[in-house]
Amino acid sequence: MRDLLDGLDDEQRTAVLAPSGPVCVLAGAGTGKTRTITHRIAHLIATDAHPVSEIMAVTFTTRAAGEMRVRLRALGAPGVQARTFHSAALKQLRYFWPTAVGGQLWPLLENKLRLVAMASRRVGSGTDAATLRDLAGEIEWAKATLAAPSTYQAAAAKALRDPSVAPETVAKVFEVYESVKRDAEQLDFDDLLLHTSAILEDNETVAREFRARYRCFVVDEYQDVTPLQQRTLQAWLGGRNQLTVVGDANQTIYSFAGASPKHLLEFDKTYPEASVIRLENDYRSTPQVVTLANRVIAGAGAGHRFRLKLRAVLPDGPQAVFSEHPDEPTEASEVxxxxxxxxxxxxxxxxxxxLYRINAQSEVYEKALTEAGVPYVVKGGQRFFARAEVRQAMTLVRRAAESAPETHERGGPVLIDQVRELLGPIGLSDDPPPPGALRDRWDSLLGVVSIAEELADAGNEPGLRELAAELEQRSEAQHAPTIEGVTLASLHAAKGLEWDAVHLVGLTDGTLPIQYAETPEQVEEERRLLYVGVTRARTHLHVSWALSRTAGGRRSRRRSRFLTGIAPDAPARAGTGRCRVCAGPLITPGEIKTGRCHNCPSSADPQLVEALKTWRRQRSADDSVPAFVVFSDATLLAIAERRPTDDAALLAIPGIGPTKLDSYGCEVLAVVGRTR
Structure with missing residues (x-):
C-alpha cells in the first residue's frame, strides 16, 4: 500500500486515496495523469474496495489504453479491463448479442464509404471521394450527437454546422445508409455504442448481469466525451455513482466531432457529493514551456472555474524560439x-x-527531411500491426514459441537475442539501411524487438510464449511501439504524446486558427489546439511560420493571431511594415495607413473618432470640398489610434504630408488634445 503512494505529490495522493466515487480529477498537461489513474485503480484493488474483475477503465485511444494496461501490470493489477469506449462495447456486444438480439453479432463494416456511396447514388447526390468523405463525416457526427436522420437538419442548424453537402441531402443519404446497412446486417463503428447502450437500457436481464460484473468505472479524457459516449457510460452505470473521471477543459479539441466538455464542467452539479481534485504541477515541461502554455490559454480571457493553470516543477531550460520564413519550402528546409x-x-x-494543423502540411516536411537524411514517421499512416513485415514477424515468434520446449531458456536478455535471431533473415540487420523501403521495414522489425525489451523490463523472466501473447494483445488493441524517427503529426494526433523537442510549424492566420473557424467558440478551440501543441514539448520548443506557400510567392500571410503578445516582434520588411498589434506584414494601403492588420482590433477611442469626423464635416463644408479630400476614413482612424501630440507624430502617419500638415495640423492636434 505504501509503495502505491511513494513518489506521488500531495494532489496526486489525494486523488489516489479518494473514495471509489464519484470523483473528478482535473489533470493538466504533464501533471502525471496516467500515473495517478493507474495508482488509484491499484489502490482500490489493494484496499479491497473493488476486486480486479469489477473495474473498467476507458479512454479514447488504443495507445492510451495499452499504456494503462502496461502500467497496471507493473503495479500488480494485470487483469483490469482498460479499453477504448468502442473496444469495450464490441467485447460486450459479442457476449450479449446472442441473448439480446439472437444469432451471432453482425460483422463490423471494414469500409463505410462503400455503403455511403450506395446511399448517395440512390438519392442522386455526388459520389466523388471528397463528397463521400464529407457525407461520412456528417453521419458520424450525427450519430455521435444522437441525431437521427429525421432530426439531423435541426441538430446541424443548432450546432452551426456548415457541411459541403446540403443538410437536406445529408439527411436523405443518412437515412438510406442506415437502411442499407441494416438490410445487410452490418454495424459501423458508432453502432457499437448505440447498440450497447440500447441493450442495457431495454433488456433488464442483460443489464442486471453486466452491472453485477462491473461496478467501478474510470474514464480518461472526459472533456472529449460525445453525447453517445456519455449515454453508453450512463447505461453502464445504471444510476450508480462509482465513477472517476479525469479531464482538462483546456485540452478540449474534438468539438467538431461532437465532443463536449459540458459533462466534465458540470460533474459536480450532476454529482453534488463528488470529490473534485486538481492536478496542476507540471512534471513534463521546463518553466519556459509551461509559462508559454499558460500565456497561450490565458488569451482566451476569463475561464471556467474548472480551468487549470500549470505550475512548473522542472529546472529551467531554453527559451522558446520563434522564426519567420519567406515561404513554406524554406521553413521546412530550415526546420x-x-x-x-x-x-x-x-x-x-x-x-x-x-506538429502542424492539417495533414496536407506534412508533404513539404517529408521532402525536406528526406533531403536532410533524417528518418521520420508520419503518425496516422499505415497501422503498425497491419504492416506485412510485422505480421510476418508475429508469425515467426508464434511458431518458435509453439515449437520451443518447456525447458527452453528464458529471461530478458535471452528473449531479446532470440527475437533478433528470428528476425534477422527477414531484414533485421545489425546496422540500419539507408532511408527508403528497406529502412522502413528495418524500423518496423526493430519495433517488434522493442516490445520484447519492454516485456523483459517488466521482469518475470519472459519467454517466446509470453512475447507471442503480448504481440497478439497489442495487435488487437493497436498498441504500437515507438519507431525511431522524427514524428510528423497533426496537432489533433499529437494529443496525449510528448517529445523532448517540438517544432510547431505553419502557424499563420487561416491555418491556425483554421480559415473556417468563424464563431468565437470555434476560434477558441483552435487556441486550445495551439495549447496542446505547446504542452507536448519537454524542453525545446520552436515556433515558426511562412509568409508564402510557394517559393517566390506573394508574401501575404500573417503569423497566427494567437502569437500576439507572445512571439517577439519581427523586423519590418522593406515596403510593407508590421502591424502594431500582431507584428504581421501590412499589405493593403489601409493597413499601412493605420499600422494595423484588418483582423486586429482597433484601439481608437470612439469619441475621438466621432470628434474627428465632426471636425472634418465642418472643414469640408468651409472649403467646399468632399470630406475625403480633407482626410480619408482610414487616415482619421489612424489619427484616433495613434493620438499624435505634435507635428512629427502627425507626419509619421501615412497619408499626411507637409501640405496637409500646414492646412490641418493645428486643428487636428487640437481635436486630439480636447479628448485626452
Missing part, C-alpha cells in the same frame, strides 16, 4: 536542418516532433 543538427548532437530522432 529539417535544425533537427538534423540535434540528431547529430546526440538527440534520438524519436524524441523530436514536427
Amino acid at each position: 529539417s536542418a535544425k533537427i538534423a543538427a540535434r540528431i547529430e548532437a546526440g538527440m534520438p530522432a524519436s524524441s523530436i516532433a514536427i
